[in-house]
Amino acid sequence: MEDVRSTLLVQELAGMRSKAVPRQYIVQQEDQPTIAATASVPIVDLGRLSQPDGDANEAVKLRQAMESWGLFMVTNHGIEDALMDNVMNVSREFFQQHLGEKQKYTNLIDGKHFQLEGYGNDQVKSDTQILDWLDRLYLKVDPADERNLSVWPKHPESFRDVLDEFLIKCDGVKNSLLPSMAKLLKLNEDYFVRQFSDRPTTIARFNYYPQCPRPDLVYGMKPHSDATILTILMVDNDVGGLQVLKDGVWYDVPTKPHTLLINLGDHMEIMSNGIFKSSVHRVMTNPEKERISVVLFYFMNLEKEIEPALELIDERHPARYKRVKIMDYLAGLFEHFLQGTRVIDTVKI
Secondary structure, eight states: OBOOOOSOOHHHHHHTTOSSOOGGGOOOGGGSOOOOBOOOOOEEEHHHHTSTTOOHHHHHHHHHIIIIISEEEEESOSOOHHHHHHHHHHHHHHHHSOHHHHGGGBSEETTTEEOSSEEEOOOOOOTTOOOOSOEEEEEEEESGGGOOGGGSOOOSTTHHHHHHHHHHHHHHHHHHHHHHHHHHTTOOTTHHHHTTSSSOEEEEEEEEEOOOSOTTTOEEEEEEOOSSSEEEEEEOSSOOOEEEEETTEEEEOOOOTTOEEEEEOHHHHHHTTTSSOOOEEEEEOOSSOOEEEEEEEEEOOTTSEEOOOGGGOSSSSOOOBOOEEHHHHHHTHHHHHHHTOOGGGGGBO
């Protein structure tokens, strides 16, 4: 599909040091960023949670996070600090390269036809579209035989090896969390793990948010929820910006070095029949500092259908969501994102 982009990449705009931002980035007045509240975002110790008999206190915190927040931080996750630092370092090195090197991996074919994978930013469908203040690198990493290596950076030279090691470690984190999530619903421990048994899809996204001269007018990323089962994020150790919506109030998500953030996605909310909440979140901009995040999106096989777990449905607890094919769900995702609405609302009963 043709892209009508007429603006520079955001990193180029930020490099001009202008005190103004192009109109395409300015959100409407009623949607402009507001000051967020502060609260204690749940923190779960994965090592204690994953003990053979579990840990009751950690399970309580996990339940609170999944039912109320849709987001939580994870410590004692088994990923070495050095590896996490390496992931952030190769990400930063990639974005610090000159534009010509990065454009080797562009997401615009022939300069105008948009593809999801590669380096750039979101598709621009119209001149009136409000854009986000970020550039990103988007890679399909699983199934491994579907990797488009032509858009995988060759520089830094360690990029691919570091990413592969990080993927293995995060897969272990995912597989440690999912049984505990299933137990909270009184489902078989392997219920969610089994959803990933048949060619699941994993997407890696590297986000670069440059300094923005007008953080009062511009979003790093507009409010949205993820169309995943769950999402694992590694955020900048020093620069915040992520906010989560809880009970109609936006809260800052604090930075905590070498922790992971877990977002529950829409598909987890559907399968739990609404017991667990998909988090609505957004990213603010910073006038002084750049920010980097690395995100892994975990999907089932895109040809499968999702619906509430049958074990959670009875006369007193009817299904709250319709069965839907994942591919069809994802097809409407970007349009809803642009409109500030959510696909999940279209499948509610």
